[in-house]
Amino acid sequence: MPTTMDTTMPTDATASPMSDLSLLGLIQLISPALPIGAFAWSQGLESALELGWVSNEAEIGEWLSGVLEDGLTRCELPVLARLQRAWGEDDAQAVAHWNDWLHAVRETRELSEEDSHLGSALVRLLRQLALMPPESMLPERPGYVTMFAWAAHLRGVPERQAMVGFSWAWLENQLAAACKALPLGHTAAQRVIETVRPELVGAVDTALTLEDEELGPILPGVALASAQHETQYSRLFRS
Amino acid sequence: MTVYEPIGPDAASGHRFDQARRWSAWLDLRFAQRPSGRGPVTRLVRNAHEGPLRVQRPFHPEGPNGCCHVYLLHPPGGLVSGDALTFNTSVGAGAHGLVTTPAAAKLYHADSHDVAWAQHARLQVEAGGTLEWLPQETLAFDGSRGTQSTTIDLEAGARCLGWEMLALGRPASELPFVSGRLEQSFRLTRAGRPLWIERQTLDPNHRRFQGYWGQGGATVQGTLWAVGLDDEEAAIEALRAELAPSPRWAVTRRQGVLLLRHLGADRNEAWDQCERAWSILRPRLAGVPAQRPRIWNT
Numbered sequence: 439m440p441t442t443m444d445t446t447m448p449t450d451a452t453a454s455p456m457s458d459l460s461l462l463g464l465i466q467l468i469s470p471a472l473p474i475g476a477f478a479w480s481q482g483l484e485s486a487l488e489l490g491w492v493s494n495e496a497e498i499g500e501w502l503s504g505v506l507e508d509g510l511t512r513c514e515l516p517v518l519a520r521l522q523r524a525w526g527e528d529d530a531q532a533v534a535h536w537n538d539w540l541h542a543v544r545e546t547r548e549l550s551e552e553d554s555h556l557g558s559a560l561v562r563l564l565r566q567l568a569l570m571p572p573e574s575m576l577p578e579r580p581g582y583v584t585m586f587a588w589a590a591h592l593r594g595v596p597e598r599q600a601m602v603g604f605s606w607a608w609l610e611n612q613l614a615a616a617c618k619a620l621p622l623g624h625t626a627a628q629r630v631i632e633t634v635r636p637e638l639v640g641a642v643d644t645a646l647t648l649e650d651e652e653l654g655p656i657l658p659g660v661a662l663a664s665a666q667h668e669t670q671y672s673r674l675f676r677s
Numbered sequence: 678m679t680v681y682e683p684i685g686p687d688a689a690s691g692h693r694f695d696q697a698r699r700w701s702a703w704l705d706l707r708f709a710q711r712p713s714g715r716g717p718v719t720r721l722v723r724n725a726h727e728g729p730l731r732v733q734r735p736f737h738p739e740g741p742n743g744c745c746h747v748y749l750l751h752p753p754g755g756l757v758s759g760d761a762l763t764f765n766t767s768v769g770a771g772a773h774g775l776v777t778t779p780a781a782a783k784l785y786h787a788d789s790h791d792v793a794w795a796q797h798a799r800l801q802v803e804a805g806g807t808l809e810w811l812p813q814e815t816l817a818f819d820g821s822r823g824t825q826s827t828t829i830d831l832e833a834g835a836r837c838l839g840w841e842m843l844a845l846g847r848p849a850s851e852l853p854f855v856s857g858r859l860e861q862s863f864r865l866t867r868a869g870r871p872l873w874i875e876r877q878t879l880d881p882n883h884r885r886f887q888g889y890w891g892q893g894g895a896t897v898q899g900t901l902w903a904v905g906l907d908d909e910e911a912a913i914e915a916l917r918a919e920l921a922p923s924p925r926w927a928v929t930r931r932q933g934v935l936l937l938r939h940l941g942a943d944r945n946e947a948w949d950q951c952e953r954a955w956s957i958l959r960p961r962l963a964g965v966p967a968q969r970p971r972i973w974n975t
Contacts, residue, residue, distance in 0.1 A: 545936075
């Protein structure tokens with residue numbers, strides 16, 4: 439708990455304190471070691487490299503910063519918060535609504551399949567760990583964000599930290615893809631993290647202010663690159 | 678959540694010049710199958726309108742039992758601040774309608790009050806019906822502000838193919854799109870379930886307008902959708918085999934919706950690509966060869 443009397447400290451539910459166990463639960467959920475195969479997709483990045491749109495450290499940083507602002511901020515992050523709330527309120531209808539919405543905004547087969555595959559993989563893992571939600575709450579074709587929200591809820595991770603963690607996992611995963619495909623050096627990747635890291639926090643701040651009708655990614659270039667990836671001759675990542 | 682706002686006959690209208698100004702026009706069309714001595718025929722059974730928006734007499738260039746073609750006419754030819762156009766088009770079971778326009782729609786510079794225009798298309802297709810929505814492109818002049826939405830509600834077993842093409846600025850007159858703001862959105866449902874939701878915000882002063890993750894500096898964009906293909910994968914293979922590969926277009930399918938996207942700088946390239954894609958997809962979707970509407974030649 440903040441010990442200061444500073445009245446500007448946020449007091450909403452999204453800023454509630456997190457126990458050590460919850461923190462560990464979040465770290466476990468966003469670890470690259472989580473066996474769900476998140477490393478297998480590049481989300482259009484490999485294609486952007488092939489097209490020559492992104493070819494060095496600075497351009498990777500710009501691409502990620504842009505996708506963060508026009509993608510995650512308007513899509514995964516605010517919907518993650520809505521889903522986590524829905525799980526917490528046993529609102530199966532809201533869970534199904536946002537799960538359907540996420541499937542509907544996936545621009546390409548690659549992006550859609552990534553979400554479905556990771557969602558199924560997380561369901562399998564949670565089932566083996568006996569951590570699944572009741573069947574009556576589970577939507578049809580639960581996607582990755584939907585199951586991530588469930589796991590965060592189960593571990594008592596506050597909404598805001600779940601969003602911060604989710605965006606971190608995305609950043610790390612994209613940079614891992616860039617290191618393999620570009621290639622980008624590991625130190626260079628850390629420099630990109632240093633630049634983008636504060637932006638993750640800004641993205642969460644903005645995501646928490648958006649109304650339902652403001653949601654939806656605006657990523658025409660990513661959509662084009664991701665669809666081009668389906669026919670890319672030589673590729674490291676799944677499409 | 679819906680982006681479609683019905684603008685009915687009771688909508689506010691009149692000579693106001695503030696933000697509430699709205700000069701509305703709407704058109705309500707319905708295609709339905711009717712029996713005739715020579716077999717079933719698609720007829721335009723509803724044709725209601727208000728304001729400067731109407732259709733020419735429907736006709737059957739593909740034979741009396743074939744697709745019913747309709748041209749949407751908007752005599753002013755363009756949208757200015759405060760205009761609000763709504764197109765409602767529905768297709769009944771077994772009917773086949775094709776809707777196009779005789780010319781590009783123009784979106785003019787916003788007035789001194791920066792009032793936006795709006796254009797909404799709402800397409801509904803019942804099981805066994807087919808709708809082709811093939812308007813000519815929209816030309817957005819520098820400084821235009823507005824919202825364009827396309828809402829597509831399909832029953833299971835309905836077929837729909839359509840496109841929206843947007844060109845920004847007037848390259849021939851060296852008048853690029855350097856100010857203004859356009860919102861374009863799509864929402865497609867089948868049997869009440871959302872399958873495709875997309876929005877594009879075109880703001881030349883936002884970094885995504887040049888950024889490769891966003892618009893990448895493209896001034897022409899086209900989005901073509903098709904739902905109801907028996908074999909989507911084969912259709913995609915045909916498109917990839919017959920349309921020349923280029924970094925400016927790509928096709929994909931997700932959730933039963935085939936999507937072809939074009940991001941470029943040349944209106945004719947985008948148009949040719951979409952028209953060729955239509956001619957490849959139409960036989961697979963509707964079982965009849967593509968027949969180019971004559972109005973496109975004029």
